[in-house]
Amino acid sequence: MRGERPGPRRGGKMAARLSGGENRLVSLPLSRIRVIMKSSPEVSSINQDALFLTAKATELFVQYLASYSYKHGRGKEKNALTYSDLSHTAEECETFQFLADILPKKILASKYLKMLEKEKRGGELGKCDEEDDDEEDADEAVDEAVGS
Secondary structure: OOOOOOOOOHHHHHHHHHHOOOOOOOOOOHHHHHHHHHOOOOOOOOOHHHHHHHHHHHHHHHHHHHHHHHHHOOHHHHOOOOHHHHHHHHHHOHHHHHHOOOOOOOOOHHHHHHHHHHHHOOOOOOOOOHHHHHHHHHHHHHHHHHHO
């Protein structure tokens, strides 16, 4: 039809498609997304279209983050996406740097305690000598071997 907009806005068909189990357009649970959206004090009501678009955009973002992390991480070697791939992407890629606090690099408790000691003694936080780097690589290898 002329002048009719394509997509989920036509005649309430979106709601019917979303409620059908097999014919779902999004993978994320809309009820959870609604709860998250309503947790904002500025939001009083949520339009079905806004809910659907938020769910779809979130789904596409997560897919992009995962595929980018997989392609640029070490997971390709093992045919797996790892947490370290995600945290490395959040730290190194400008697009994802806003996630750096949510996806921090994992460090061992012993290394964290050493960092705290250095900080107490007036040393700079985050500076490691080559010995610490070698220990970290060995620890990662052990963690990955245990995880598989």
